[in-house]
Amino acid sequence: MPENFISIALAGNPNCGKSTIFNAITGAHQHVGNYPGITVEKKEGFAASDGQSVKVIDLPGTYSLTAYSLEERVARRVLLNERPNVVIDIADAGTLDRHLYLAVQLMEMGIPFVLGLNMMDEARQKGISINLELLSKRLGIPVVPTVGRTGEGVRELLAVACRTAREHAGHPWRPRRLSYGPDLDVALVEMVSLIEKQSFLTALFPARWIALKYLEADSEIIRIGRGADEKTSSALENMVQEVTGHLSQTLETYPEAVISDYRYGYISALLRDGVVSSPENARNRMAFSEKIDKVLTQRLIGPIVMLAVMYLMYKVTFSVGEIPMGWIQAFFGWLAEFVDGIMPDGLVKSLVVSGVIEGVGGLFGFVPLIVVVFLFIAVLDDSGYMARIAYMLDRIFHFFGLHGCSVMPFIISGGIAGGCAVPGIMATRTLRSSKERLATILTAPFFSCGAKLPVFLLISAVFFPERGPLVMFLLTLAGWLVALLIARLLRSTVISGAGTPFVMELPPYRLPTLKGVLIHTWERTFAYIKKAGTVVLAITIVIWAAMTYPRLPAAESAKYASDEEMQMAALRHSIAGRIGVALENVTQYAGFDWRGNIALIGGFGAKEVIVSTLGTAYSLSGNEEENNENLIQRIREDQHWRDNTPAAISFLLFVLLYSPCFMAVVVIAKEAGSWRWGLFSVIFNTLVAFAASVVIYQVGRLL
Amino acid sequence: MMHNTAMPAQAEEHPRAVELKDMAVGESGSVVRICAVGELGRRIRDMGIIPGSRLCVTGRAPLNDPLTIRLRGYTLSLRGSEAAYILVEPD
Numbered sequence: 148m149p150e151n152f153i154s155i156a157l158a159g160n161p162n163c164g165k166s167t168i169f170n171a172i173t174g175a176h177q178h179v180g181n182y183p184g185i186t187v188e189k190k191e192g193f194a195a196s197d198g199q200s201v202k203v204i205d206l207p208g209t210y211s212l213t214a215y216s217l218e219e220r221v222a223r224r225v226l227l228n229e230r231p232n233v234v235i236d237i238a239d240a241g242t243l244d245r246h247l248y249l250a251v252q253l254m255e256m257g258i259p260f261v262l263g264l265n266m267m268d269e270a271r272q273k274g275i276s277i278n279l280e281l282l283s284k285r286l287g288i289p290v291v292p293t294v295g296r297t298g299e300g301v302r303e304l305l306a307v308a309c310r311t312a313r314e315h316a317g318h319p320w321r322p323r324r325l326s327y328g329p330d331l332d333v334a335l336v337e338m339v340s341l342i343e344k345q346s347f348l349t350a351l352f353p354a355r356w357i358a359l360k361y362l363e364a365d366s367e368i369i370r371i372g373r374g375a376d377e378k379t380s381s382a383l384e385n386m387v388q389e390v391t392g393h394l395s396q397t398l399e400t401y402p403e404a405v406i407s408d409y410r411y412g413y414i415s416a417l418l419r420d421g422v423v424s425s426p427e428n429a430r431n432r433m434a435f436s437e438k439i440d441k442v443l444t445q446r447l448i449g450p451i452v453m454l455a456v457m458y459l460m461y462k463v464t465f466s467v468g469e470i471p472m473g474w475i476q477a478f479f480g481w482l483a484e485f486v487d488g489i490m491p492d493g494l495v496k497s498l499v500v501s502g503v504i505e506g507v508g509g510l511f512g513f514v515p516l517i518v519v520v521f522l523f524i525a526v527l528d529d530s531g532y533m534a535r536i537a538y539m540l541d542r543i544f545h546f547f548g549l550h551g552c553s554v555m556p557f558i559i560s561g562g563i564a565g566g567c568a569v570p571g572i573m574a575t576r577t578l579r580s581s582k583e584r585l586a587t588i589l590t591a592p593f594f595s596c597g598a599k600l601p602v603f604l605l606i607s608a609v610f611f612p613e614r615g616p617l618v619m620f621l622l623t624l625a626g627w628l629v630a631l632l633i634a635r636l637l638r639s640t641v642i643s644g645a646g647t648p649f650v651m652e653l654p655p656y657r658l659p660t661l662k663g664v665l666i667h668t669w670e671r672t673f674a675y676i677k678k679a680g681t682v683v684l685a686i687t688i689v690i691w692a693a694m695t696y697p698r699l700p701a702a703e704s705a706k707y708a709s710d711e712e713m714q715m716a717a718l719r720h721s722i723a724g725r726i727g728v729a730l731e732n733v734t735q736y737a738g739f740d741w742r743g744n745i746a747l748i749g750g751f752g753a754k755e756v757i758v759s760t761l762g763t764a765y766s767l768s769g770n771e772e773e774n775n776e777n778l779i780q781r782i783r784e785d786q787h788w789r790d791n792t793p794a795a796i797s798f799l800l801f802v803l804l805y806s807p808c809f810m811a812v813v814v815i816a817k818e819a820g821s822w823r824w825g826l827f828s829v830i831f832n833t834l835v836a837f838a839a840s841v842v843i844y845q846v847g848r849l850l
Numbered sequence: 851m852m853h854n855t856a857m858p859a860q861a862e863e864h865p866r867a868v869e870l871k872d873m874a875v876g877e878s879g880s881v882v883r884i885c886a887v888g889e890l891g892r893r894i895r896d897m898g899i900i901p902g903s904r905l906c907v908t909g910r911a912p913l914n915d916p917l918t919i920r921l922r923g924y925t926l927s928l929r930g931s932e933a934a935y936i937l938v939e940p941d
Contacts, residue, residue, distance in 0.1 A: 211896040215889060242923040245898040401887065407895040436925065437908055446912045538927045542913035545929065551916075648890045648932050649916055650897055653925040 152193075152200035153312045155305075156225060158253065159237035160246050161208035162654040164265045167295030167663070168237055169205045172305055196305045204231060210245075212252040214367040217576065226258055227352060232312035234260035235304060240270035240277060240292070243423060247414045250286070257320030257353050261289045261311050263304045268294045275425040285417045287323075296660060322355045327409045331362060331402060334390040338362075338383055347379045348372055361387050362402040436655040440535070449539055456532070457563055460523045464516060464565050471515035479508025494695070502691035505759050507684055511676070512755075516565045516597050518672050524559060525667035529659035534651065541649055547631045548638025551649060552578050553587040557630065561594030564623045568592045568811040570671050572818050580647030586637050588819050589828055590630040592807035595623045598754035602802045605758055609782045610795040622803055629804060633835065686752035686809050693723040694749065694760065718763055723748050737801060737840035738794030740787045747801065751829075753808050793847025797840040804836035864939050870907075871917065871933035878906035879940040886935035898922045899936060 157172075159165040173192025190205040206225055207218035214220050226234065236253055238246035243264070253260050264270075264277065283290040289307045293300035326332055338358035342349065348357050348371065360368040361383045372380040387402065394400050442448055483504045490496040527533045533555055541551030553575075554562070560571025571591045578584035595603070600619070607618040699717040707713035718724045719741070727744035734744055742764035749756040758778075765781040782788050788795065806829040807815065816825030864882045873879065881903045884894055898921060899905070905921040916929045 211892075213892055213896065215892055215896065245922045245924065248896065248898065404884065404887075404891065404895065407892075408900050411898070411900050437920070440909060440918070440925075444909060444911060444918075446910075449912045538916060538918070539911050539913075541927075541929065542911060542915045648893045649927065649929045650890075650893045650932060651927050652897070653918060653927050655925070 152202050153233070153309050154202045154204065154229070154231040155308050155312070156204045156206055156229075156231040156234045157237060158206045158222060158226075158234050158249060158260075159208060159263075159265075160210050160239065160249060162652060163208070163237050163239040163246060164295040165208055165237045166205065168235075168263065168265060168293065168301060168304075169203065170662075170666070171295055171298045171301040172201075173203050194305065196302070196309050199309050201305065201309065204229070209249065211249060212256070213363065214365050220367065226256065230258075232259070232316065233308050234258055235263050235308050236260050237263045237265050237293075239266050240264040241266055241273055241275060243277070244411075244414050244418055247417065248410060251325070251410045251413060254323035255325065255359060256356050257322035259311050259315035259320075261291065261304070261308050262286065263300075264290060264292045265295050267292045267300070268297070273425065275423060278422050278424075282417070282422050285422070320353050322353045324355065325409065325413055327406050330390055330394055330397075331405055331409075334362065334386060334402075335359070338386055341379065341382060341386075345376065345379045347376055347383075358383070359406065362390070363406060364403060436531075436653075439656050440653070443532070444535055444539055449535075453536060453539060456527070457558075460520070460563050464519045464523070464563070468516040468519040468565070472512055475515065476508070476512045479504055479511065482508070497695065498688065498691060501759075501763070502688050503684065505687075507687070514672060514676065516600075517567065518668060520559075520563070520565050520597075521570075521668045521671040522664065524555070524671075525664040526659050528555075529657070529663050529667070531654045531656045534653050537651065538653060544631075545646070545649070547635040548583070548586055548646070549631075549634050550578055550580065550583040550587075550647065551651070553583065553634075556587050556591055557594060557627075560591040561596040561599070562623075562627060564595040564619055565597045565600060566594065567596050567598070568594065568807055569814050571596075572811065572814045575818060578647075582638065582642050582644050583646055585642050585819055585824070586634045588815055589637060589824065589831075590634045592811050592815075592828060592832060593630040593633065593804055594626040595619070595803060596754065598808065599802055601755065601758045602750075603799060605761070605778065605782075606795050606799050608779045609788070610792055618799070622799060625800065626803055629835070629839070687756070690723070690749050690752040690756060694718055694721050694745065694763070696721060714763060715765070718745065736844070737837060738791065738797045738844040739801070739840075742787075743798060747805065750802070751806055751809060753810065754802070757802065793844045793850075796847060797844035800843055801836045801840040804832060804839055806830075806833045806836075864937065867937040867939045869934045870905075870919070870936040870938050871930040873907045873938060873940060875907050875909055875917075877940050878904065879938040880904055881936060882939050883937040884935060885937065886932070890932060890935065894928075894932070894936065897926055899926075905938065 157165055157169055169190065169192065173194045192203045192205070194201045194203060204225060206222040209216070209219045209222050212219055212223050212226075214223070225231070234253060236250050238250065250260070250262060262283075264279070270277070277292075279290050279292060289311060291300055291304040291307050293304055295301070327335070335355065335358050338361065339354045341347070342354040342357055347354075348368075351371075352360075352368075357368065357372070361372070364387070369380065369384070372383070391401055394402060394405060398405075443452055483500050486504060487496065487500055490499065524533075527536070537551035537554050539551075540554050544551055544553050556571045556574040556578075558571075559566045559574050560568040568591045571594075572588050575584050575587045575591070578587060603619055603622055604615060607615040611618050695717075697720065699713070699720045703720075704713050704717065707716060719728065723745050724741070726748060727741040730744045731739075731741050734740075739747070742761065745764055746757045746760040749760040761782070762778050765778060765785070806812070812825045812829055815828050816822045819825070867882045881899055881901055883901060884891060884899065886894055903921055905919045907917060908920045908925065909918045911917070911927075914930075916927045917933060918925055918927045919933075920926075
């Protein structure tokens with residue numbers, strides 16, 4: 148053990164309040180969710196207990212420590228590779244027996260751990276009483292009751308964990324020797340003796356645990372084993388095969404099932420004879436949740452309420468979010484004007500005003516919208532309703548080759564207009580199947596994210612004045628339709644194959660805490676602001692450069708009567724302008740002229756850029772707010788756009804569907820694990836968008 | 851030292867056993883057999899469904915699938931196609 152600090156890993160099932168305990172221990176800001184498996188990332192925090200420094204690692208919430216899901220693999224790797232000094236296993240006191248399944252697996256691993264019995268208040272309310280002393284004695288480990296929400300017992304839990312770490316310091320892990328019945332016990336003994344004799348992986352894992360994992364047919368451990376010592380590994384595999392054959396003949400079962408049966412048997416033996424006593428009316432909270440579910444997931448009322456909730460979110464986001472959005476836009480408008488006034492004319496000014504202030508200002512303008520969207524999502528998530536949405540929609544999503552859990556990433560991405568694909572794609576980590584996850588990642592950019600909204604607003608203001616909300620709603624629906632159809636297409640072609648079990652816990656409804664919701668919202672918003680501050684700033688500058696260089700020769704620029712006309716000519720002369728003009732050959736079929744093309748190229752950097760680029764392309768300059776009105780006027784009068792409704796619809800669709808912005812592509816590549824998928828989304832989405840636009844435009848012109 | 855473990859219930863002949871997916875809302879029973887293997891089997895057991903577990907069907911999603919069951923003091927949802935692997939002897 149390092150002398151300076153004790154490392155503690157926090158383990159536990161999803162929805163057991165583990166994150167709340169983590170916050171209480173470290174004071175660190177992080178998400179507390181009700182959605183199974185929301186914390187996939189490894190989170191660390193520091194704390195002190197009686198002068199002892201402590202490092203706490205928050206493991207992903209898992210039900211088990213098999214190699215079933217990403218979360219489980221992550222949790223297990225941290226335990227085995229980083230070897231924390233002690234584990235705190237958090238269990239929901241109200242559903243102790245299921246939670247102990249994880250504890251038993253920690254015992255099998257042999258890692259020192261203590262049990263935190265969380266949500267003792269809820270358990271008490273239910274009338275459940277737990278004989279802590281007896282439980283601790285039978286488990287052979289310390290048990291500390293806690294209430295994460297109030298912080299009750301958390302200090303003591305930490306102190307007990309530190310004490311346990313000190314007691315076990317310097318000792319090797321001692322796997323608990325559970326019995327798994329006569330057949331497996333014999334096999335285990337033989338396997339362990341072989342493992343020890345050959346020193347097979349024993350530097351990495353305890354021998355008995357290795358044998359157990361081989362019996363469980365754990366793909367990850369077997370892979371490591373084969374890599375380390377092919378011969379011993381195959382000898383072990385033969386032994387497993389033998390006992391498997393025997394079990395299947397005599398009991399019609401297989402080792403993995405037998406092992407888990409005995410684990411549960413062990414748990415019920417632990418809890419027997421008055422460790423847990425619950426009166427007949429103990430199902431208080433569950434009964435309460437069930438009553439709510441009777442209404443909220445009812446055949447008819449359920450979907451109506453769900454749609455109403457989504458529509459309400461949508462409405463409130465815009466009516467409330469727009470107010471501070473106006474302030475921020477006004478501020479950046481003022482800032483641009485101010486800088487415009489104090490700086491000498493020239494390239495630097497153009498870079499600062501058109502590049503930096505407009506680019507970053509555009510992104511910050513969306514912060515209020517994002518705050519409201521994330522506030523809603525945090526409330527839905529923490530209350531337990533999000534899991535019900537997944538439950539109600541799974542039937543539909545499953546049909547399209549997705550998973551009920553794809554709902555949340557879609558909603559965050561802009562399934563309710565105003566999201567952002569970046570956090571949306573990150574939210575796909577809750578999905579357990581790589582195939583469904585990949586399909587969700589690749590289709591998330593099709594939604595009406597917040598950055599596309601100003602374009603939609605602009606174009607609707609030009610062509611469909613007074614009908615903006617309807618256009619927005621139809622585009623949101625179009626996003627859903629395309630995402631689902633493309634998901635189905637992808638799942639039956641490039642990412643075909645069977646899906647993952649849906650088997651998902653519906654956590655009891657809980658009133659979200661203000662603190663939890665605020666932390667959650669702040670974290671997501673901060674991630675967005677960071678994006679504004681870094682990558683997007685860089686890309687804005689690159690795109691600014693593409694739209695500025697090469698510059699118009701002085702002789703040329705003298706020809707233009709007004710500054711605005713000169714700027715337009717300069718834009719046409721720039722790299723972006725030339726590409727835009729060249730692309731007209733192709734994009735004419737979809738009804739875009741060179742101005743639209745440049746704007747769309749700029750939109751690859753960030754979709755917000757589309758509107759400001761259109762502004763430049765229509766030779767506007769200066770104050771943004773006046774500009775919007777002017778731009779609407781300009782586009783309305785432009786000969787390309789005039790009375791060209793098919794071109795407008797085609798442009799809207801293209802903006803909705805074409806290549807994800809640069810930032811989203813980076814995240815796609817990272818989350819999908821390969822740059823190939825990032826590149827795929829750029830090309831594939833643009834092709835999809837182009838196909839849709841051409842069809843709409845050509846059909847529209849015929850009508 | 852070996853710890854005491856209860857003998858798990860064995861899958862014997864259960865003529866009354868039905869697939870979980872065919873149970874009506876409100877019906878309860880005891881699991882007699884999990885026919886799933888591999889990942890699904892593991893997931894089902896991880897969530898506490900093993901031979902001998904008591905469960906009660908508490909609801910169905912608006913489109914009839916997935917369904918929800920209550921067991922071990924919590925609520926679990928699973929698809930009908932997955933529930934088909936769980937044999938239950940209704941009370």
